Amino acid sequence: MMEIMEGSHAVAEAVKRCRPEVVSAYPITPQTHIVERLAEFVADGEMESDYLTVDSEFSALSACVGASAAGSRVYSSTSSQGLILMAEVCFNASGMRLPIVMSIANRALGAPLSIWNDQQDSIAMRDSGWFQLYAEDVQELVDYHFLSYRVAEDHNILLPGFVCFDGFILSHTYEPVDIPDQETVDAYLPVFDPYQKLDANDPISMGMYATPDYYMEFRYELDRAMERAAGAIEDAGRAFGEHFGREYGSLVEAYRMDDADTALVAMGSICGTVKDAVDEMRDAGRKVGLLKLRSFRPFPQAEVARALDGVAAVAVLDKNISPGMAMKGAVGLEVRDALWKTGIDVYSYVIGLGGRDVRKKDIAAVADLAESGRGDMFYGLREELI
Amino acid sequence: MPLNVGCAARPGRARDNKTGSWRVFRPTVDSETCKKCGLCVLICPEGCIREGNDELPVVDYAYCKGCGLCAEECPAEAIAMEQEEK
Numbered sequence: 001m002m003e004i005m006e007g008s009h010a011v012a013e014a015v016k017r018c019r020p021e022v023v024s025a026y027p028i029t030p031q032t033h034i035v036e037r038l039a040e041f042v043a044d045g046e047m048e049s050d051y052l053t054v055d056s057e058f059s060a061l062s063a064c065v066g067a068s069a070a071g072s073r074v075y076s077s078t079s080s081q082g083l084i085l086m087a088e089v090c091f092n093a094s095g096m097r098l099p100i101v102m103s104i105a106n107r108a109l110g111a112p113l114s115i116w117n118d119q120q121d122s123i124a125m126r127d128s129g130w131f132q133l134y135a136e137d138v139q140e141l142v143d144y145h146f147l148s149y150r151v152a153e154d155h156n157i158l159l160p161g162f163v164c165f166d167g168f169i170l171s172h173t174y175e176p177v178d179i180p181d182q183e184t185v186d187a188y189l190p191v192f193d194p195y196q197k198l199d200a201n202d203p204i205s206m207g208m209y210a211t212p213d214y215y216m217e218f219r220y221e222l223d224r225a226m227e228r229a230a231g232a233i234e235d236a237g238r239a240f241g242e243h244f245g246r247e248y249g250s251l252v253e254a255y256r257m258d259d260a261d262t263a264l265v266a267m268g269s270i271c272g273t274v275k276d277a278v279d280e281m282r283d284a285g286r287k288v289g290l291l292k293l294r295s296f297r298p299f300p301q302a303e304v305a306r307a308l309d310g311v312a313a314v315a316v317l318d319k320n321i322s323p324g325m326a327m328k329g330a331v332g333l334e335v336r337d338a339l340w341k342t343g344i345d346v347y348s349y350v351i352g353l354g355g356r357d358v359r360k361k362d363i364a365a366v367a368d369l370a371e372s373g374r375g376d377m378f379y380g381l382r383e384e385l386i
Numbered sequence: 387m388p389l390n391v392g393c394a395a396r397p398g399r400a401r402d403n404k405t406g407s408w409r410v411f412r413p414t415v416d417s418e419t420c421k422k423c424g425l426c427v428l429i430c431p432e433g434c435i436r437e438g439n440d441e442l443p444v445v446d447y448a449y450c451k452g453c454g455l456c457a458e459e460c461p462a463e464a465i466a467m468e469q470e471e472k
Contacts, residue, residue: 096392096393096394097392158391195391196392206392206394207392207394208394210393211407214393221391
């Protein structure tokens with residue numbers, strides 16, 4: 001049944017139906033409404049979870065690592081500085097192969113302090129060994145939680161994952177959303193079956209130290225698991241369609257890409273604006289399409305290469321900046337890598353940092369720049385300030 | 387030893403967990419030079435040199451850390467520390 005609901009509250013409803021046994025998080029704008037609502041669910045007896053209040057994000061994720069190692073399904077959520085404070089724990093969680101799922105309400109990183117949206121926080125955690133899905137709208141955001149637990153807990157994967165969504169743009173927006181009933185979720189997402197767990201009667205330690213004779217092989221296995229995760233996300237996306245009627249069988253989504261000469265590539269809520277801009281450009285006779293990335297890690301390199309085969313120019317909208325890198329945006333770099341040796345021009349446009357609005361006319365202007373061979377630049381700077 | 391998922395390890399005594407894997411230099415005894423005095427057996431801090439049947443010292447490389455004390459103290463200079471190849 002469709003309901004009109006705030007994005008954060010929709011996430012809380014989804015998480016409740018995932019039945020995490022332990023929730024630990026620390027409030028930070030714009031993620032706060034999620035964990036506030038989960039705390040209410042627990043306090044009101046609607047949710048049978050241990051809700052651990054802690055002193056920081058570092059402690060929140062550390063508590064999740066312990067609880068996950070002890071065999072519980074666990075949940076956390078954070079944003080921006082909170083995620084960066086978790087950085088050390090993130091690497092430990094993936095190295096210990098703990099299937100934690102965490103929602104990331106994407107927000108700019110300070111300094112200067114900004115509570116508004118871009119995707120710098122999760123992209124800065126690119127190499128942390130967590131898979132990263134990006135939601136376009138609140139429905140995808142809800143659905144990716146069920147999907148992520150299913151992928152993370154697969155004994156052939158055993159990786160933690162981020163469900164990323166644009167802060168305020170999705171977290172604080174009311175949208176019509178279908179919150180599946182508990183029985184449907186239970187049928188899709190079985191009870192957590194830990195691969196191994198801490199047990200006083202059969203003790204183990206996890207993440208034990210590895211000498212130079214062993215360390216590289218552990219990182220190799222982590223990388224292989226992430227490669228396998230690509231197929232696991234597709235499989236879980238197809239199964240999702242069978243259970244819920246909404247299918248996510250590909251790591252990318254092509255929108256009006258047939259016969260396109262110019263392709264825009266983006267991830268997250270900006271894709272909604274891009275689709276409208278593409279419609280207008282198509283109406284004006286321009287052959288423009290959108291390739292939406294659902295997953296940044298694992299990066300769907302083969303799918304991107306296939307989807308962009310035959311276009312003349314590619315414009316990647318990067319809500320992040322890697323200072324000092326010639327191309328500027330991290331996503332653009334990966335798309336260029338996917339199209340290496342094809343001769344297709346790929347440009348990155350740093351756009352919408354720190355909550356700067358991105359409008360349809362901006363999307364069209366970026367397409368113009370790509371077609372005229374200008375890119376790898378900030379778009380939309382206020383020239384009078386610099 | 388195969389890799390355990392997440393580098394998980396069971397607790398165990400040294401009988402189970404071999405501790406010589408980080409050795410960089412390996413003590414090797416020259417049986418011609420050795421005077422069979424047994425000082426190395428006494429001085430090894432890990433207790434992993436024993437006297438063999440012919441009274442020559444035998445090093446247990448599963449536990450030897452390669453500290454080099456035996457080679458340093460050997461009065462006959464019969465023990466050489468050789469670089470491990472890994």
